[in-house]
Amino acid sequence: MKKKILLLTFIIYSTLPWAGVKWEGTLPKIAQDQKSWEILLDELLEKEMYYGALVTAYRGLLYYNDLTIKQKAYKTIITIIDRGYPENILNMFVTGDIEPADNADFVNSYNFYKAIANEAKGMQRWADDFFANIDKENFYKYLFYQAVQAYANNDYPKAITLLEKILKLPLEEKHLPFIKKVARTLARVYFKQENYLKSLDIYESFLTKLNPITPSDWLEMGWNLYYLKRYQESLGILYNLESLVVTPPYNLENYIIRALVYLDLCATDNVEKLITKFQKTYDVAIQGIINGKPLRNYKDLLLIFSNQNKNFYDTQNVMTNLMTEYNTHLKKLSADAQPLAAFIYKSEYLMLTKKINFYLENVYNASATQLIMTAESLKFLKFSVMREKFNPDTVFNSIISQEFKNSFEDTGDKGFTLIWEQRGDYWRDERNKFFGDISNQCVK
Amino acid sequence: MAYKICIILSVIFLHFANFINICHGEDNEKERGTLDGVFIKAIETYPNPRTQEFNFGVGLYPYNAYYSGFGLGGSFTYYFNKTWAWDVVNGMSFFSFDKDLISVLAEDFGVEPEKIERIEFLVGSNLKYVHSYGKLIFLKKFIRYYRSSFIFGLGLASTNERSYFTGNFGLDFSFFVNDSFSVKFEACDSMALNGSSIASPNYIVVKIATGISY
Numbered sequence: 048m049k050k051k052i053l054l055l056t057f058i059i060y061s062t063l064p065w066a067g068v069k070w071e072g073t074l075p076k077i078a079q080d081q082k083s084w085e086i087l088l089d090e091l092l093e094k095e096m097y098y099g100a101l102v103t104a105y106r107g108l109l110y111y112n113d114l115t116i117k118q119k120a121y122k123t124i125i126t127i128i129d130r131g132y133p134e135n136i137l138n139m140f141v142t143g144d145i146e147p148a149d150n151a152d153f154v155n156s157y158n159f160y161k162a163i164a165n166e167a168k169g170m171q172r173w174a175d176d177f178f179a180n181i182d183k184e185n186f187y188k189y190l191f192y193q194a195v196q197a198y199a200n201n202d203y204p205k206a207i208t209l210l211e212k213i214l215k216l217p218l219e220e221k222h223l224p225f226i227k228k229v230a231r232t233l234a235r236v237y238f239k240q241e242n243y244l245k246s247l248d249i250y251e252s253f254l255t256k257l258n259p260i261t262p263s264d265w266l267e268m269g270w271n272l273y274y275l276k277r278y279q280e281s282l283g284i285l286y287n288l289e290s291l292v293v294t295p296p297y298n299l300e301n302y303i304i305r306a307l308v309y310l311d312l313c314a315t316d317n318v319e320k321l322i323t324k325f326q327k328t329y330d331v332a333i334q335g336i337i338n339g340k341p342l343r344n345y346k347d348l349l350l351i352f353s354n355q356n357k358n359f360y361d362t363q364n365v366m367t368n369l370m371t372e373y374n375t376h377l378k379k380l381s382a383d384a385q386p387l388a389a390f391i392y393k394s395e396y397l398m399l400t401k402k403i404n405f406y407l408e409n410v411y412n413a414s415a416t417q418l419i420m421t422a423e424s425l426k427f428l429k430f431s432v433m434r435e436k437f438n439p440d441t442v443f444n445s446i447i448s449q450e451f452k453n454s455f456e457d458t459g460d461k462g463f464t465l466i467w468e469q470r471g472d473y474w475r476d477e478r479n480k481f482f483g484d485i486s487n488q489c490v491k
Numbered sequence: 492m493a494y495k496i497c498i499i500l501s502v503i504f505l506h507f508a509n510f511i512n513i514c515h516g517e518d519n520e521k522e523r524g525t526l527d528g529v530f531i532k533a534i535e536t537y538p539n540p541r542t543q544e545f546n547f548g549v550g551l552y553p554y555n556a557y558y559s560g561f562g563l564g565g566s567f568t569y570y571f572n573k574t575w576a577w578d579v580v581n582g583m584s585f586f587s588f589d590k591d592l593i594s595v596l597a598e599d600f601g602v603e604p605e606k607i608e609r610i611e612f613l614v615g616s617n618l619k620y621v622h623s624y625g626k627l628i629f630l631k632k633f634i635r636y637y638r639s640s641f642i643f644g645l646g647l648a649s650t651n652e653r654s655y656f657t658g659n660f661g662l663d664f665s666f667f668v669n670d671s672f673s674v675k676f677e678a679c680d681s682m683a684l685n686g687s688s689i690a691s692p693n694y695i696v697v698k699i700a701t702g703i704s705y
Contacts, residue, residue: 282526282529282531283531285526286526286531289526305526305527309527314529316528317527317528317529318527320527320528321527324527466532466533466534466535467532467533467535468524468530468531468532469524469531469532469533471524474533474626474634475634476626476634477533477535480533480534480535481531481532481533482531482532482533482534483526483529483530483531484529484530484531484532485529
C-alpha cells in the first residue's frame with residue numbers, strides 16, 4: 048500500500064509545472080561576451096599562462112554555442128596537453144562536438160581524444176567511429192595508445208616495436224613532453240623484460256639529462272642499477288633524491304632499494320642507519336595508524352607517494368600552478384582582460400578546492416597502507432641482513448664477494464678524473480656521477 | 492634562596508641544552524654527504540683533455556700616459572700534463588692611439604714631447620703552472636668549466652726606439668665552451684731586463700682570446 052502511495056505521489060509531482068524546469072546557472076556579466084573571452088584566451092597563450100588558458104578554453108566550451116569558439120577552445124586544449132599538462136582532461140572532450148578542420152594534427156588529436164573519452168564511458172560504437180577518422184599508421188598518439196595497450200597486455204615485443212617506431216618519427220621540439228613519455232614507457236617495458244641494460248641506457252642517456260628532471264626517473268634508474276648489481280652507482284643515483292629538487296610526495300621505494308642493496312652487501316650498520324632514519328621521519332604516523340587514530344591527524348601521510356593518489360597529486364599541482372599564475376602574471380594581462388581572468392582563476396581554484404576534498408580520504412588510506420607496508424618490510428630487514436651475512440649461498444658467491452671500490456679508476460694523463468666526497472652540494476652536471484663508497488661486507 | 496636555586500638550575504639547563512645542540516650539530520656534520528652512513532662521492536671527468544691549443548685574440552696596453560696600445564696576436568701552447576704547460580710562442584703586434592695628454596700639453600702649456608716610445612710588438616715563450624681547475628654557474632644557468640694558471644717566462648719587447656729582453660709574469664683564466672673551444676682572459680706583465688735602472692719599461696697587457704684545442 049505504502050509503495051502505491053509513493054508511486055502515486057511521484058506521478059502527481061512529475062505532472063506539476065516546476066518539475067520539468069531545467070537546472071540552470073547564470074553567467075556573470077563579465078563572462079557573457081564571447082569577444083572578451085576570445086581576447087583573454089589569446090592573451091593567456093601569448094603570456095604563457097597555460098593553466099589559466101586551459102581553464103578558459105574549457106569555460107568557452109561550457110558557456111558558448113558558437114562552433115568557431117568551440118574549435119578554438121579545443122585547439123587550445125590540445126596544444127596545452129601537448130605541452131605536458133598533468134591532469135586528466137578527457138571530460139573536456141565529452142562537453143562539445145565539432146567538425147574539426149584546419150591541420151591534420153589537430154583533426155587527428157581531436158578524434159583521438161574523443162574516441163578515448165567515449166571508450167572510457169563504455170560507448171564503444173562512438174569510440175570506434177572517432178577512431179575510424181584517425182591516421183592509424185602515422186599518428187603518433189594513436190601509436191602510443193596501441194603501445195600502452197600492448198604493454199598492459201604483457202605483449203612487450205609489440206610495445207617495443209611501436210614505441211621505437213614513434214621515436215623514429217620526425218617529431219618537433221614542442222613534442223618533448225610526449226617524447227619523454229614514450230621514452231619512459233620504453234624504458235619500463237625493457238625493465239619488465241629484465242633487459243636492465245637497455246632500460247638503464249634510456250634513463251642515463253636521455254631522461255636524467257633533461258632539465259627540469261623528473262625525480263621518479265632517478266628511482267627507476269636506481270632499480271635498474273640494483274638489478275645489474277651496480278650497487279655503488281645505485282646508491283649514488285638515489286642520493287639525488289635527497290636534494291631539494293625533489294619535492295613531495297616522496298616515494299618510499301627509495302628506502303626499499305637501499306635496503307635491498309645493503310641486504311646484498313650484508314651492510315648491517317647501514318641498514319641500522321636506514322631504519323633509524325625511516326623511523327625518525329615516519330614513526331609518529333606509524334604509531335598513530337597502529338593505534339587506530341584518525342588518519343587526518345597525520346598530515347605527513349600526504350607527503351607519501353602512492354600510485355593510487357595520482358588524481359590528488361595532479362589536482363594539487365594544477366592548483367599550485369593556477370595560483371602562481373594568478374599571483375605573478377595576472378597584472379601582465381591588459382586591463383580589459385583582467386576582470387574575466389580573475390573570475391576564471393578564482394572560480395576554478397574554488398572548484399578544485401572542493402574537488403580535492405573528495406580525494407582526501409582515499410589519499411590518506413592509500414598512503415597509510417604504503418607506509419605500513421614499507422615499515423613492515425624494514426622491520427625484519429636488520430635480522431635478514433645479519434642472516435645473509437652468514438648465508439652459505441652468499442659466503443661462497445664469488446660475484447657478490449668482489450670489492451666494488453676498484454670499479455672507478457683515474458682515466459690517466461689524457462684529461463683526468465677527480466673523485467671527491469660530497470658535502471650536501473648538488474651540481475646539476477654531477478647528478479649521474481655520484482656513487483656510494485661501500486664494499487661487500489658478507490663473510491668470505 | 493629560591494631565587495638563587497632558580498638561577499643555578501637555569502644555568503645548568505642552558506649548558507645542557509647547549510651540549511645537546513653541539514652534539515646534534517656534530518651528528519648533522521657527520522651525516523652530510525652520506526646516505527645511511529655510506530660516503531657519497533662524485534666522479535668528475537675534466538672535460539678538456541686536449542694537449543695542444545691555439546689562441547687568437549686582442550690585447551690592450553692601457554698604462555702609458557701618452558697613448559693606449561691596441562694589440563692583435565696569437566699563441567701556441569702545449570700541455571705536458573694537468574699541471575704544466577709550455578706557451579711555445581706568444582706574440583702580439585700593437586697599434587697605438589694618442590691620449591688627451593699630448594693635446595693638453597700642446598694647447599695649455601705649448602709643449603710637446605720630443606719622442607714617445609711606443610710599443611710595437613711583444614713576443615715571448617712562457618711556462619704555465621696550472622694552479623686550479625674549477626667550474627662555475629654562468630648567468631645562473633650554464634655550468635662552465637675553467638682552468639687558471641700562473642705564467643712566467645722570457646720574451647722580447649720591441650718599441651719604435653729599441654728592443655728589450657723581458658721577463659714575463661702573469662695570470663690567465665680559460666673558460667671552456669666545449670672540449671675544443673675556450674675563451675681566455677690573460678693579464679701579463681713584460682718587464683724590460685736591459686732598460687735603464689731608473690725607468691725600465693714595464694708592459695702590462697690585458698688580453699682576451701679564443702682558445703682552440705686539438
